Amino acid sequence: MIKRELIVKTLNEMFPNPKSDLNYSNHFEMLIAVVLSAQTTDVSVNKVTPELFSKYPNPKSLKEAPIEDLENILKSIGLYKTKAKNIKNLSKILHDKYDSKIPSERKDLESLPGVGRKTANVVLANAFGKNVIAVDTHVNRVSKRLGIAKESDNVLEVEERIVKYFQKDDLKKLHHQLIFFGRYHCLARNPKCENCPLQEVCVFYKKFEK
Ligand code: SF4
Numbered sequence: 001m002i003k004r005e006l007i008v009k010t011l012n013e014m015f016p017n018p019k020s021d022l023n024y025s026n027h028f029e030m031l032i033a034v035v036l037s038a039q040t041t042d043v044s045v046n047k048v049t050p051e052l053f054s055k056y057p058n059p060k061s062l063k064e065a066p067i068e069d070l071e072n073i074l075k076s077i078g079l080y081k082t083k084a085k086n087i088k089n090l091s092k093i094l095h096d097k098y099d100s101k102i103p104s105e106r107k108d109l110e111s112l113p114g115v116g117r118k119t120a121n122v123v124l125a126n127a128f129g130k131n132v133i134a135v136d137t138h139v140n141r142v143s144k145r146l147g148i149a150k151e152s153d154n155v156l157e158v159e160e161r162i163v164k165y166f167q168k169d170d171l172k173k174l175h176h177q178l179i180f181f182g183r184y185h186c187l188a189r190n191p192k193c194e195n196c197p198l199q200e201v202c203v204f205y206k207k208f209e210k
Pocket residue numbers: 145146185186187191192193194196197198199202203204205
């Protein structure tokens with residue numbers, strides 16, 4: 001079996017129905033949750049979003065929210081002051097410019113406060129079914145260890161290599177699978193190499209573990 005097929009097969013076996021660890025119930029909540037998740041765990045985001053979404057369920061209410069109240073709700077997560085400001089301003093733009101809908105074009109998404117390429121890709125994949133991949137710290141590490149990307153690649157280069165390497169139709173699922181593989185198996189400090197089904201194709205394993 002060629003390496004790419006082995007990786008896809010293994011990830012499908014390990015994570016057959018991957019879905020985001022973030023809790024949300026519509027596209028607006030998803031966008032807000034992903035913005036809040038920057039440099040913070042999904043678990044900590046899930047602790048603050050029930051109150052946030054129940055008090056401010058749409059762009060109109062969130063754009064009118066008192067900033068002090070947003071900061072108070074978000075204070076347990078990293079960068080909460082910046083994130084409070086971003087989600088308020090982002091909601092104003094969504095309401096005033098996009099009729100409270102989430103735009104489906106990358107350039108429109110990336111023009112929103114707090115939304116970079118990674119967040120835009122998550123939204124494009126999950127909300128609009130686009131075959132794109134968002135490179136977070138786990139996807140970046142796993143891709144390099146498996147030799148899909150080079151150690152010196154920046155995040156955009158890693159994304160481009162993944163897109164070229166895999167079949168387009170696999171990308172949306174692979175996004176979650178690579179995150180889970182990195183989060184729960186190929187961990188940054190203690191990867192579970194001893195019982196990893198990808199040992200034989202892993203550049204990192206061949207270099208350091210054997
Ligand atoms: S062999 Fe180790 S480093 Fe390589 S993919 Fe598996 S867990 Fe990660």
